[in-house]
Amino acid sequence: MSKRGYHHGNLRQALVDAALALITEKGPVGFTLSEAAKQAGVTPAAVYRHFEGREDLIVECALQGHAIFGDLMEYAYETGQPSALAAFEATGRAYLAFARKYPGHYMAMFESGLSRHATPDLSRAVARSRGILERAAEELSQHIPADRRPPATMFSAHIWAMSHGVVELFARGNPGGNVPFPPEDLLEAGIGIYLRGLGLVAPDG
Amino acid sequence: MSKRGYHHGNLRQALVDAALALITEKGPVGFTLSEAAKQAGVTPAAVYRHFEGREDLIVECALQGHAIFGDLMEYAYETGQPSALAAFEATGRAYLAFARKYPGHYMAMFESGLSRHATPDLSRAVARSRGILERAAEELSQHIPADRRPPATMFSAHIWAMSHGVVELFARGNPGGNVPFPPEDLLEAGIGIYLRGLGLVAPDG
């Protein structure tokens, strides 16, 4: 914070913001370092004062994404407490809300094709995000009779998969196309049915 | 068919195969027309005897993918008959089998970023693939009491989303990572739980 001054103010963050805007607009593929620099009102070479190169800039986008993601999920989870079910459902909704509100971050995190071990920082950030999802699943799964309880990691993987699938196929232009349901409703209904299958919500609720 | 002869034999298909191999290896992004040509043992310019350009080649990959996909799904569906449930489950398994066996096709179809209306042919192929999924869902949903029955399109969207999510997050290197379950088991369990939630399989089965 309060680093501002110098020539630009805070070029580092301005570049991240430009990158995110470009990724949002054109996908993580269409993003170029040169255009991000241009959009930040700066020469491409200036980027190298703040990042090691193109990939490093994308990593920073993903990193900030995971930070926001983790905070949102954690907050949703805690807000839903003490009911494990409410906490879990809030977490699911927060997932989609994040994907919609921060599409650039989401793409940088999950669609940019960078290894989740690109840097130690990123590796840690990914682990945190995943840990939060799994914690919510873990707690909720305590309410399932032990003999019918799937491992919490599997449980959370299912929800994550469905959420991601809805985002990819139905929350953007491609390629599942114009299903006549808002993605939020689609996902909420899907998770509801899934949880009923686990015996976690009333069969006729 | 039997067009063979001339210089190369069947360059058109050789280019498609090369493109698919490259897409498999490097993702739909890493794919370049020049490299596909090279891999087919031919000058980049030769590609233009058979395709309008780079995108047209990718479209052909997606097109062939949809053809295989549709056939596989249809076959799985029919093999599972007359039980609607068995047919549906077979279709779900076929989905993942396709994604694993034809990763290049799968990526060209769902991850290459080309509009599903890039050409009329593609538009039609996408509609067919989707129609098959929805037909399986439609039939199965007849077995749900009408008052609790979700629309078949929603139903099929859920399964599609979960399948796609499993493929994207867990069936490849990124970024969900090394969950300790084979994706096949993960998906099969997920679909099983979901169907139980719909009351389509016994609660204690």
Next chain:
DNA sequence: TGTACATCAGTGAACGCGCGTTCACTGATGTAC
């Protein structure tokens, strides 16, 4: 069967382009006295 011609799949050189990256520089900002 043999020759003359037409076709057209593939060549190879060239193009303009934008990319990521480097480098010596310059000039505004912050600091020491």
Next chain:
DNA sequence: TGTACATCAGTGAACGCGCGTTCACTGATGTAC
């Protein structure tokens, strides 16, 4: 407060690269007589 100096964020020109695409060509294949 004012001057001299050090720092270092951003410049601008240049680079090599591989891309997609074009074009006049050439030479193997298929066809007509």
